[in-house]
Amino acid sequence: MKEHVLDKDNVFTVTGRILGRLEEIRDYSSGKAALANLRNSIGRPLSETIDVWPIVFEQMPEHFLSKNGKLTSEEKAILTTLQIYALHQQGQSVNVNKRSEKEKWNNIGISLKALRNGEDTIAIDSRFNTMITSTTFEELIHHLRQLVRILKAKKQNEKIVYARLANDLYWYLRNQEENVRLSWAKAYYSKLENTEKGDVSND
Amino acid sequence: MGKFNLIEEPWISVLTDEKGTTKEVSLIDLFQNAGRYKDLAGDSPTQNFAILRLLLAILHTVFSRFDADGQPYHYFEIDDRLRQISTIDEEDVEDYSEDLYRTWNEMWQNKEFKDIIYQYLNTWHDRFYLFDDKFPFYQVTEAVIAPDKISKKKASSVSGKTINRLVSESGNKIALFSPKHGSNKEILTAPEIARWLVTFQGYSGLSDKVIFGKEKYRASKGWLFDIGGVFLKGNNLFETLLLNLVLVHPKSEHIEYKQKPCWEYSSQEIVDRSFSINKVNNIAELYTNWSRAIYIDLETDISKAFSFNIVKLPDIEHQDQFLEPMTIWRYNKSGENKGKHTPRKHQAGQSMWRSFGLITLPNSYEEDQERPSIMNWIDNISESINNFDITIESVSMKDDGNATSWVPVDEIYDSLKINDLLITDSADDGWLIRINEAVDRTKEVVGETYRRFLVDVRNIRKLDSNHQFVNRGVEDLYYAIDQPFREWLSSIKPADSKREKISQWYNSLDQIVDDHAEKVLENATYRDYIGIKSEDQKNNGANIITAYNKFKYFLNKQ
Numbered sequence: 001m002k003e004h005v006l007d008k009d010n011v012f013t014v015t016g017r018i019l020g021r022l023e024e025i026r027d028y029s030s031g032k033a034a035l036a037n038l039r040n041s042i043g044r045p046l047s048e049t050i051d052v053w054p055i056v057f058e059q060m061p062e063h064f065l066s067k068n069g070k071l072t073s074e075e076k077a078i079l080t081t082l083q084i085y086a087l088h089q090q091g092q093s094v095n096v097n098k099r100s101e102k103e104k105w106n107n108i109g110i111s112l113k114a115l116r117n118g119e120d121t122i123a124i125d126s127r128f129n130t131m132i133t134s135t136t137f138e139e140l141i142h143h144l145r146q147l148v149r150i151l152k153a154k155k156q157n158e159k160i161v162y163a164r165l166a167n168d169l170y171w172y173l174r175n176q177e178e179n180v181r182l183s184w185a186k187a188y189y190s191k192l193e194n195t196e197k198g199d200v201s202n203d
Numbered sequence: 204m205g206k207f208n209l210i211e212e213p214w215i216s217v218l219t220d221e222k223g224t225t226k227e228v229s230l231i232d233l234f235q236n237a238g239r240y241k242d243l244a245g246d247s248p249t250q251n252f253a254i255l256r257l258l259l260a261i262l263h264t265v266f267s268r269f270d271a272d273g274q275p276y277h278y279f280e281i282d283d284r285l286r287q288i289s290t291i292d293e294e295d296v297e298d299y300s301e302d303l304y305r306t307w308n309e310m311w312q313n314k315e316f317k318d319i320i321y322q323y324l325n326t327w328h329d330r331f332y333l334f335d336d337k338f339p340f341y342q343v344t345e346a347v348i349a350p351d352k353i354s355k356k357k358a359s360s361v362s363g364k365t366i367n368r369l370v371s372e373s374g375n376k377i378a379l380f381s382p383k384h385g386s387n388k389e390i391l392t393a394p395e396i397a398r399w400l401v402t403f404q405g406y407s408g409l410s411d412k413v414i415f416g417k418e419k420y421r422a423s424k425g426w427l428f429d430i431g432g433v434f435l436k437g438n439n440l441f442e443t444l445l446l447n448l449v450l451v452h453p454k455s456e457h458i459e460y461k462q463k464p465c466w467e468y469s470s471q472e473i474v475d476r477s478f479s480i481n482k483v484n485n486i487a488e489l490y491t492n493w494s495r496a497i498y499i500d501l502e503t504d505i506s507k508a509f510s511f512n513i514v515k516l517p518d519i520e521h522q523d524q525f526l527e528p529m530t531i532w533r534y535n536k537s538g539e540n541k542g543k544h545t546p547r548k549h550q551a552g553q554s555m556w557r558s559f560g561l562i563t564l565p566n567s568y569e570e571d572q573e574r575p576s577i578m579n580w581i582d583n584i585s586e587s588i589n590n591f592d593i594t595i596e597s598v599s600m601k602d603d604g605n606a607t608s609w610v611p612v613d614e615i616y617d618s619l620k621i622n623d624l625l626i627t628d629s630a631d632d633g634w635l636i637r638i639n640e641a642v643d644r645t646k647e648v649v650g651e652t653y654r655r656f657l658v659d660v661r662n663i664r665k666l667d668s669n670h671q672f673v674n675r676g677v678e679d680l681y682y683a684i685d686q687p688f689r690e691w692l693s694s695i696k697p698a699d700s701k702r703e704k705i706s707q708w709y710n711s712l713d714q715i716v717d718d719h720a721e722k723v724l725e726n727a728t729y730r731d732y733i734g735i736k737s738e739d740q741k742n743n744g745a746n747i748i749t750a751y752n753k754f755k756y757f758l759n760k761q
Contacts, residue, residue, distance in 0.1 A: 182725070
């Protein structure tokens with residue numbers, strides 16, 4: 001699917017911009033506070049988390065913003081992504097957001113694939129399967145957060161393309177969950193991508 | 204006292220224009236205007252095939268004895284009934300073949316048949332009566348099936364609704380959605396009787412019981428019933444007749460034999476001949492072969508329910524019956540025909556292009572492969588018909604699979620359009636081989652790679668191994684590639700780059716196959732994602748995505 005008007009802001013670019021801003025100030029106390037605020041906002045209604053508003057809404061284009069007090073899909077996807085990013089970044093010296101131009105369309109399935117080795121694979125697979133078969137957005141996010149925590153604990157170097165994640169979550173909310181599910185699962189179980197072709201015949 | 208002479212009375216249905224207008228014509232009319240008629244347009248493709256062979260038998264008979272101008276060849280003697288009475292000397296066979304080629308070529312150039320064919324038909328006028336007491340067409344006289352000659356008191360009776368394969372109803376089961384109903388199921392017009400009579404001799408089944416004598420023999424179910432018919436179609440009926448007129452038989456051993464169409468013999472002679480140990484050795488005899496001694500009562504009032512009586516005749520030898528030019532062959536690796544070729548029927552639900560190799564590839568390409576001689580014939584005449592878009596047609600009668608009744612239940616009919624230069628390009632790097640590789644790979648992608656994916660999905664869903672899920676999926680995919688493949692095939696021009704054209708097909712094939720696999724994914728349930736735990740620990744359990752990724756891997760590898 002083509003991201004609609006290119007010159008217009010979309011979830012992908014807006015998320016990228018916000019993350020860029022957060023990275024710039026990461027080493028300052030304001031940046032740390034922002035991440036802490038994001039983590040604290042998890043699971044709480046937005047009205048009680050005034051602290052994250054400036055970070056999130058400062059960069060949002062007008063048309064993303066809600067007019068009736070309920071979060072729009074854009075807001076929800078971006079906020080959720082930032083929260084997970086904050087979780088993932090906590091206590092890490094290197095940036096966990098992947099920004100390389102070449103891999104900017106890699107989805108979270110590829111990042112999570114890093115967990116699929118050794119004896120834990122079966123356990124991780126079943127966690128992953130539980131996540132992608134979630135029936136609601138909230139359930140999906142719950143499992144996603146857990147997986148990211150595991151990723152953080154086990155694979156320090158593994159990064160996530162957070163802008164893509166926000167984009168996927170946005171389309172998940174826009175009733176494209178089937179496509180999101182498929183593309184994550186394909187990437188997660190893929191063997192060819194990110195490995196040299198020669199490796200394939202060995203397994 | 205004959206009635207309804209097939210030479211003069213209209214009875215063969217032909218297509219007269221592109222709009223689909225049909226009309227019934229007589230034999231004379233058909234040969235005179237063959238260039239103006241588009242095609243045979245009988246009641247069914249199997250009937251057309253049977254009639255086509257009858258027409259070809261006439262042409263084979265005439266033009267094996269006379270050249271295009273109606274002059275007899277000087278290698279043998281011809282009597283006043285235009286019969287060949289002496290045999291040809293062995294050393295003359297080669298010259299004779301040359302003459303036959305010349306005859307064929309002249310006819311192809313002339314675009315019409317000369318008088319000799321009408322002369323011949325007129326000479327044998329008395330043998331073409333549908334109803335006759337001495338020489339009834341395609342039937343026997345009453346004396347031939349007299350009670351003392353057959354195994355029961357009376358020959359089996361077959362009613363009009365069985366003879367008419369459009370209804371094909373026995374006395375025990377009623378065909379629900381038949382094109383005729385009530386008592387008119389049993390009524391046939393004289394032209395219909397004639398057409399279905401010819402068809403019945405080719406496709407009869409085994410449900411009738413009466414045989415000649417007391418001793419059992421292998422009865423014929425109709426020669427056409429057992430073959431995977433292949434013939435060629437031109438732009439009009441004349442071209443179709445000529446293209447299939449294998450005047451110089453590609454198996455040279457058959458060239459020297461006299462043509463023996465059934466009408467040149469009495470019914471008793473034909474019955475006796477079918478019991479003799481001599482193999483059929485000439486095309487006219489093969490094309491007018493009978494599966495039954497059929498007797499139509501002369502008192503028959505055709506405005507009432509129609510029926511005729513039949514007695515089984517012995518089967519034609521099937522093993523290595525290479526006289527037959529219009530069938531595909533199977534090489535038997537086991538069973539009673541081990542080490543021999545037998546005709547291979549077309550498979551229901553399988554497009555003809557899947558047998559592309561069997562139909563077109565030269566004999567030597569694969570060990571024990573036997574190509575239909577009609578394709579060799581095309582090789583031989585390719586210079587005369589140069590750069591001609593021919594259509595290869597295939598026709599078979601589907602049976603009920605019951606070895607004791609062998610009831611015809613359906614027809615298998617397909618066609619494939621292809622340029623003749625492609626068919627005759629059988630060099631090692633020629634089109635034929637390349638196209639065949641494309642077909643083989645297509646079959647592999649669908650029948651193996653995609654099938655394996657479906658089997659994996661079936662296992663993930665824990666469906667029974669007999670579940671139709673896999674077969675249905677494979678058939679669906681074949682159905683989906685059918686049209687694109689045909690279009691691709693008929694789009695090939697001999698001058699095209701082979702590599703480009705072939706990879707063009709592979710691209711669209713991969714696309715279609717992948718689309719189908721994606722569709723399976725789109726319909727996946729949560730359970731498919733969760734998958735199953737495999738006993739094999741190394742394999743980490745499988746789900747629909749791992750199955751898909753595996754499929755993609757093999758698809759790309761090919």
